[in-house]
Amino acid sequence: MIEFKDVGLVYPNGTEGLKNINVKINDGEFVVIVGLSGAGKSTFIRSINRLVTPTTGELIIDDENILNYSSNKLRMLRTKTGMIFQNYNLVKRSNVFKNVLAGRLGHTGTIRSIFNQYKKEDVALAYESLHRVNIAEKIYNRADELSGGQQQRVSIARVLTQQPKYILADEPVASLDPPTSHQVMTYLKKINREDKITTIVNLHFIDMAMEYADRIIGMRAGEVVFDGPVSEVSESTFEEIYGRSIREDDLRGGAKES
Numbered sequence: 001m002i003e004f005k006d007v008g009l010v011y012p013n014g015t016e017g018l019k020n021i022n023v024k025i026n027d028g029e030f031v032v033i034v035g036l037s038g039a040g041k042s043t044f045i046r047s048i049n050r051l052v053t054p055t056t057g058e059l060i061i062d063d064e065n066i067l068n069y070s071s072n073k074l075r076m077l078r079t080k081t082g083m084i085f086q087n088y089n090l091v092k093r094s095n096v097f098k099n100v101l102a103g104r105l106g107h108t109g110t111i112r113s114i115f116n117q118y119k120k121e122d123v124a125l126a127y128e129s130l131h132r133v134n135i136a137e138k139i140y141n142r143a144d145e146l147s148g149g150q151q152q153r154v155s156i157a158r159v160l161t162q163q164p165k166y167i168l169a170d171e172p173v174a175s176l177d178p179p180t181s182h183q184v185m186t187y188l189k190k191i192n193r194e195d196k197i198t199t200i201v202n203l204h205f206i207d208m209a210m211e212y213a214d215r216i217i218g219m220r221a222g223e224v225v226f227d228g229p230v231s232e233v234s235e236s237t238f239e240e241i242y243g244r245s246i247r248e249d250d251l252r253g254g255a256k257e258s
Contacts, residue, residue, distance in 0.1 A: 001026055002048060002166070002198070007057035009043060009222075017043040018054060019222040028196045030189060032203050032213035035241055040222040041202040045168045048200070049081040050074055062165075079106030082159035084169040084188075088151040092144040096135065096154050099143055100126045103161030122161070129160035133187050149180035156187055167191070169201040173208070181205070185212050206238060 002025040009018040018040050025031055033041045046052045047059060050066060058065045066077055082103075083089075090099045104122045130136040133153040143151060152172060159167055169188060173181035185201075189212050192199040203209050209216055209230075216233055218226035218241030226237055 001060070001062070003058075003060040004047075005058040005060065007047065007054045007059055009047065009052065009054040009056075016222050017052070018047070021057070021224055023217065023224060023227060025198060025200065027198055028192070029198055030192045030212065030214045031198075031200045031217060032209040032215070033200065033217045033219060034203060034206065034209050034238075035219035036243075038221075039219040041219055042170050043222070044217075044219065045170050045200055045202055048166065048168055049078050049083060051083075075106065079162070080165040082162045082164035082167045084152070084155050084159055084167065084172045086171040086174045088143075088148075088155045090143040090151055090154060090158075093142060095140050095142055096130070096146070097126060097139045099154055100129055100157045100161050103129070103158040103163075106162065125163070126157070126161045129157040130154075132160060132191070133157050147180075148176050149183060152176065152180075152184050153187065156184070156191070160191065164197065167197050167199045169199070171202050171204065174204050181208065188212075 002023075004021040004023045007018055007021040008016070010016055021044065033044060035041050043052055047054050048061070048066075050069065054067060057067075059067050061077065066073075069077060091102070101118055101122065103126070104118060108118060108122065127136070127139075130139060133156050135150060135153045135157060138146060138150060138154075143154065146154065167188070172188070173184050176184065185208055188199060188201065191197060201212075210233065213230045215229050216226065216237075217224055218237065220241055220243060226233075226241055
């Protein structure tokens with residue numbers, strides 16, 4: 001379980017990234033966070049694996065306040081928290097298989113990984129992960145030879161190889177065309193259901209939030225302004241989150257946040 005208790009984050013320049021966040025995310029949920037640019041969505045997600053560090057409150061993961069973690073505990077936290085980025089975050093000159101095997105770094109250690117001393121079980125897991133996202137045929141291609149959608153599938157395979165308890169996806173489809181975006185979201189949802197991995201995703205697209213989320217968290221100016229199951233979401237909900245009128249075709253057609 002992940003729980004934010006009165007969490008706030010003030011950046012060194014005085015900007016408030018998060019304000020009094022009180023949210024509990026249960027095991028196995030598929031949560032989508034929506035809101036305008038600058039609303040605090042990425043800050044929220046990146047707090048969970050301490051890529052940014054809240055300045056007030058408590059952030060409880062598996063019954064421990066991670067804001068008190070030392071460097072050793074941070075490594076353990078990031079090993080069980082898989083991260084998917086908008087820009088894929090792959091090593092462009094390495095082949096697909098090496099990128100996916102990098103998901104075992106937290107378990108294997110840097111020295112063994114440098115010399116490619118992975119266990120047979122790790123190699124088998126990497127193969128399986130590639131097959132699960134239907135990208136195994138590209139196993140020996142360099143990452144920079146792939147399309148954006150293929151690169152994002154490789155990054156999902158890398159996270160699967162990590163065997164995390166939580167998956168965080170920070171705008172994973174923002175750079176992709178609509179059909180490819182749906183493909184990526186379908187894989188994430190499938191993994192969530194099959195592996196029972198708690199998944200938290202930031203999305204630009206309203207229609208995708210409605211289609212894939214179990215629960216939607218709406219953020220505005222660093223605060224949570226809506227938190228509930230997708231069945232409770234209406235046009236007026238998005239108007240509250242975005243602070244402006246949302247047309248009916250925005251809800252159906254995937255309007256991007258401004």
